[in-house]
Amino acid sequence: xxxxxxxxxxxxxxxxxxxxxxxxxxxxxxxxxxxxxxxxxxxxxxxxxxxxxxxxxxxxxxxxxxxxxxxxxxxxxxxxxxxxxxxxxxxxxxxxxxxxxxxxxxxxxxxxxxxxxxxxxxxxxxxxxxxxxxxxxxxxxxxxxxxxxxxxxxxxxxxxxxxxxxxxxxxxxxxxxxxxxxxxxxxxxxxxxxxxxxxxxxxxxxxxxxxxxxxxxxxxxxxxxxxxxxxxxxxxxxxxxxxxxxxxxxxxxxxxxxxxxxxxxxxxxxxxxxxxxxxxxxxxxxxxxxxxxxxxxxxxxxxxxxxxxxxxxxxxxxxxxxxxxxxxxxxxxxxxxxxxxxxxxxxxxxxxxxxxxxxxxxxxxxxxxxxxxxxxxxxxxxxxxxxxxxxxxxxxxxxxxxxxxxxxxxxxxxxxxxxxxxxxxxxxxxxxxxxxxxxxxxxxxxxxxxxxxxxxxxxxxxxxxxxxxxxxxxxxxxxxxxxxxxxxxxxxxxxxxxxxxxxxxxxxxxxxx
Amino acid sequence: xxxxxxxxxxxxxxxxxxxxxxxxxxxxxxxxxxxxxxxxxxxxxxxxxxxxxxxxxxxxxxxxxxxxxxxxxxxxxxxxxxxxxxxxxxxxxxxxxxxxxxxxxxxxxxxxxxxxxxxxxxxxxxxxxxxxxxxxxxxxxxxxxxxxxxxxxxxxxxxxxxxxxxxxxxxxxxxxxxxxxxxxxxxxxxxxxxxxxxxxxxxxxxxxxxxxxxxxxxxxxxxxxxxxxxxxxxxxxxxxxxxxxxxxxxxxxxxxxxxxxxxxxxxxxxxxxxxxxxxxxxxxxxxxxxxxxxxxxxxxxxxxxxxxxx
Numbered sequence: 001x002x003x004x005x006x007x008x009x010x011x012x013x014x015x016x017x018x019x020x021x022x023x024x025x026x027x028x029x030x031x032x033x034x035x036x037x038x039x040x041x042x043x044x045x046x047x048x049x050x051x052x053x054x055x056x057x058x059x060x061x062x063x064x065x066x067x068x069x070x071x072x073x074x075x076x077x078x079x080x081x082x083x084x085x086x087x088x089x090x091x092x093x094x095x096x097x098x099x100x101x102x103x104x105x106x107x108x109x110x111x112x113x114x115x116x117x118x119x120x121x122x123x124x125x126x127x128x129x130x131x132x133x134x135x136x137x138x139x140x141x142x143x144x145x146x147x148x149x150x151x152x153x154x155x156x157x158x159x160x161x162x163x164x165x166x167x168x169x170x171x172x173x174x175x176x177x178x179x180x181x182x183x184x185x186x187x188x189x190x191x192x193x194x195x196x197x198x199x200x201x202x203x204x205x206x207x208x209x210x211x212x213x214x215x216x217x218x219x220x221x222x223x224x225x226x227x228x229x230x231x232x233x234x235x236x237x238x239x240x241x242x243x244x245x246x247x248x249x250x251x252x253x254x255x256x257x258x259x260x261x262x263x264x265x266x267x268x269x270x271x272x273x274x275x276x277x278x279x280x281x282x283x284x285x286x287x288x289x290x291x292x293x294x295x296x297x298x299x300x301x302x303x304x305x306x307x308x309x310x311x312x313x314x315x316x317x318x319x320x321x322x323x324x325x326x327x328x329x330x331x332x333x334x335x336x337x338x339x340x341x342x343x344x345x346x347x348x349x350x351x352x353x354x355x356x357x358x359x360x361x362x363x364x365x366x367x368x369x370x371x372x373x374x375x376x377x378x379x380x381x382x383x384x385x386x387x388x389x390x391x392x393x394x395x396x397x398x399x400x401x402x403x404x405x406x407x408x409x410x411x412x413x414x415x416x417x418x419x420x421x422x423x424x425x426x427x428x429x430x431x432x433x434x435x436x437x438x439x440x441x442x443x444x445x446x447x448x449x450x451x452x453x454x455x456x457x458x459x460x461x462x463x464x465x466x467x468x469x470x471x472x473x474x475x476x477x478x479x480x481x482x483x484x485x486x487x488x489x490x491x492x493x494x495x496x497x498x499x500x501x502x503x504x505x506x507x508x509x510x511x512x513x
Numbered sequence: 514x515x516x517x518x519x520x521x522x523x524x525x526x527x528x529x530x531x532x533x534x535x536x537x538x539x540x541x542x543x544x545x546x547x548x549x550x551x552x553x554x555x556x557x558x559x560x561x562x563x564x565x566x567x568x569x570x571x572x573x574x575x576x577x578x579x580x581x582x583x584x585x586x587x588x589x590x591x592x593x594x595x596x597x598x599x600x601x602x603x604x605x606x607x608x609x610x611x612x613x614x615x616x617x618x619x620x621x622x623x624x625x626x627x628x629x630x631x632x633x634x635x636x637x638x639x640x641x642x643x644x645x646x647x648x649x650x651x652x653x654x655x656x657x658x659x660x661x662x663x664x665x666x667x668x669x670x671x672x673x674x675x676x677x678x679x680x681x682x683x684x685x686x687x688x689x690x691x692x693x694x695x696x697x698x699x700x701x702x703x704x705x706x707x708x709x710x711x712x713x714x715x716x717x718x719x720x721x722x723x724x725x726x727x728x729x730x731x732x733x734x735x736x737x738x739x740x741x742x743x744x745x746x747x748x749x750x751x752x753x754x755x756x757x758x759x760x761x762x763x764x765x766x767x768x769x770x771x772x773x774x775x776x777x778x779x780x781x782x783x784x785x786x787x788x789x790x791x792x793x794x795x796x797x798x799x800x801x802x803x804x805x806x807x808x809x810x811x812x813x814x815x816x817x818x819x820x821x822x823x
Contacts, residue, residue, distance in 0.1 A: 316710075344706075349713075352693060360691045
């Protein structure tokens with residue numbers, strides 16, 4: 001790709017970008033959200049036509065008019081959000097858009113043969129060609145998508161943040177698959193926020209910022225700090241700020257909380273001025289734990305003690321009134337009302353504060369929201385802008401601002417930095433540190449994350465969820481990521497005691513399991 | 514943002530002016546007081562029901578039963594009148610009955626978590642049938658002719674019904690924009706999960722919205738009865754489509770979270786202008802239907818294009 005330029009109205013999305021990928025190379029493309037990665041890949045996959053510039057593929061000039069065209073030419077895309085038709089079978093999904101035909105009918109034999117051939121790349125016998133794609137796990141669905149490109153004989157595959165919806169063990173399997181594809185001479189463009197993944201997979205990386213290439217580097221000889229600086233455009237000192245934390249009184253005492261399936265008998269005590277992390281695989285019951293606690297999912301048994309009140313099941317409304325707020329892991333489907341304004345989204349739980357005599361004042365809503373826009377650095381046109389128009393990172397900052405505006409004591413954060421760029425992540429880490437070290441009223445935070453460096457960077461204590469069961473929370477300085485992974489993957493039953501000096505701080509340990 | 518919401522209303526308003534202009538150009542009688550009054554009074558029936566429908570559609574729902582509801586409520590009103598019930602009680606009774614019908618719709622769809630499309634498709638039949646059962650299928654004539662009753666003309670030579678509709682538009686615009694309930698309606702329609710997460714009583718909000726929609730359908734039924742002086746179980750057949758079209762033309766999104774009451778009113782005016790204009794210009798009814806349909810589709814296309822730009 002040479003000199004690719006793409007503008008949308010007055011916005012220059014890409015300003016003369018060059019990108020070169022060698023055969024059999026894994027080339028990482030990194031950059032913040034809005035840096036132009038997605039636009040560049042849309043040009044490559046034929047979804048957008050470039051204003052200027054030319055592309056060649058395999059020595060031939062390459063001008064795809066639409067994504068199917070690109071796939072036929074040998075360029076396949078695997079998007080972040082899966083594009084599987086859940087009601088069709090695996091084989092129908094694999095040949096979708098390119099169905100082999102005999103006369104007017106789909107040639108089912110050829111279809112089956114092609115699907116089998118594509119599926120042979122993976123050693124996943126459970127992905128049978130006649131199964132409905134919707135019944136497969138997320139990682140298996142992703143394999144079907146990859147299979148779709150392989151069935152077309154693609155020589156270049158583009159992975160757009162493929163691991164964002166996968167659990168750890170599926171990520172590792174995906175990496176092995178990518179290694180294998182590379183060995184077969186297939187080139188791969190790998191888009192990711194995670195530098196660890198880039199280091200693991202890629203031989204070279206290209207950094208994009210503000211629609212331009214900042215540079216291309218050999219992965220092996222480049223320090224992570226340099227890459228981050230290239231992405232952000234300035235030096236980043238410490239991603240996880242941590243000022244002196246004072247553990248205060250107990251805010252939340254959860255004993256034996258059980259949901260309909262998960263969690264099973266989970267207990268946790270949370271104090272003012274601390275961040276407790278919950279590690280675990282996707283599907284281990286982490287999210288269900290927070291949802292049950294917040295009154296979003298039914299509770300079977302157990303007790304939740306907030307300050308003085310004790311109850312088991314509750315409603316989100318009651319939890320807000322008890323000054324507990326929750327940030328959803330799923331921004332689009334649950335976290336935000338995308339076609340409403342930023343102000344409406346931020347003030348939704350506490351509209352009664354913005355008005356008098358039963359009438360709301362949109363001006364008050366807006367001015368309150370403006371404060372957070374400034375304090376969290378939300379890039380937008382103003383509080384009245386529809387929140388769906390913002391980038392993921394800024395949307396997430398606004399979702400976070402909702403908890404700050406309500407002024408809750410307990411912040412329940414479910415994957416607060418998933419899929420957002422590093423600058424927005426840094427701002428959210430800063431904000432978490434600010435709320436728990438507030439000199440007047442230190443808050444408390446429970447944070448769920450699949451990304452262990454983040455948990456170790458942010459938290460004071462970490463508990464691990466595995467198959468619905470929650471371990472006690474252990475201070476981070478007594479843990480290694482290895483300890484956490486052993487429990488999360490079920491290889492160990494509990495976090496190591498490691499000479500814990502405060503046995504009373506671990507009422508949640510269940511030695512009988 | 515302000516500008517955008519004005520632009521959203523400007524589109525249907527310009528469409529209204531163009532349609533009116535074309536008809537008036539062909540037939541100057543379009544501009545006569547009689548025709549204008551007729552358009553306005555006809556709009557009242559669609560318009561008042563469209564206010565309720567706007568709320569329902571903004572909250573992410575739909576009510577296909579509103580036409581049947583207008584017929585059934587009309588029958589109820591006529592029966593109350595023939596039983597010599599005092600006029601204020603006839604009014605309140607009919608509106609309350611409409612509210613009850615709406616409560617049934619909202620209660621079933623939220624309580625049992627069923628698609629409102631299916632639920633109201635069912636109640637559309639049921640309400641229509643109930644009206645026919647109650648009257649043996651024949652209209653109940655009022656013992657007097659309402660249209661001969663002159664005090665219904667309100668200020669500025671415009672019927673009270675029109676003033677009532679305008680007042681309702683203002684009241685519901687304020688409710689939607691400046692009350693907690695109104696913002697909750699938008700939040701529920703935009704993303705129900707977010708509303709739940711933020712502690713909004715989603716079920717209560719929805720049931721309330723359907724109940725208001727029903728009550729407004731009851732009021733609309735009263736206007737319909739007043740216009741025809743009878744409670745006819747076969748009236749307002751297919752009117753739900755005009756009402757839904759009015760709301761969508763007025764800038765509401767069928768996926769919820771978007772729309773205005775004023776837009777719905779303009780949409781309702783557009784719908785009745787087309788119908789009246791076609792009659793005046795001697796366009797045969799089948800063609801009127803084709804034209805109406807085409808205009809609805811064009812309005813939705815324009816709406817899509819506008820969204821894509823934004």
